[in-house]
Amino acid sequence: MDYLKKVEQLAEEIITNEGMELVFVEFVPEGKRWILRIYIDKDGGVTIKDCQKISNQISYELDVEDLIPHSYTLEVSSPGIDRVVGKKKDFERFAGEKIRIQFKGDIGGRKKVEGILRGVDEKDNVVVETDDGEFKVPLPQIKKANLKREIKF
Template structure:
């Protein structure tokens, strides 16, 4: 699919640039909304990103995208934080956010269930360890995780 190729090409261009600025590339999204194409770059760092971080990535990435030309038509480039309920994708994310509340969905049912919410305990032997809201520990194979996001807790 063309979208996947664009995302892969942009990730390859953006990763060294973003890490060179002391940031993490959380993800790349290439979508059509309201008749317009958007290329969204999500960045993060401990303590959160600033507008200056987003501007620096945008200004540095724009000429690289123009030169590599991975997108054959016009689009809007957006650089932002992944938000308070950021996705967890890489094994390192599951370690970094240990102790945080998460919502996780699996590809196939695990003991008859696909959606789980609880406190992330980390990743052990390729198993995501959760303490569910009912206090039970659940171990889910990392390879079975379809989506995982931080879950905001409001006091």
């Protein structure tokens, strides 16, 4: 999916120009349709108006560029409470928080890990403290990672 990289670059430029941050892009099948999800954030959080503005701009540019070879639905949203973590700087930024990481395959007999995020080491491994000790996941092996925040009332 080479076009997904181009979509990500296009979205990053639009979102950055609006003073926001591109958190994560995913293109996934749901039933018989494809969903292009773009998660955005900014200091203080994003509003529905922010999502609508970015959605309109990205939708227009995607129509002009015609990057995606089949039909899809575009969704732009905030990362939410279980924020997606995908960039090296995010793994450093959210050190100390609970995280769940799914792998692109098998690492040490596991397909996922959950624990306290400790950051990124000098070899670009994401370090997670689990009940069994420290577990390292190479950045390129991460399929998806989410913070596991608890809602407190």
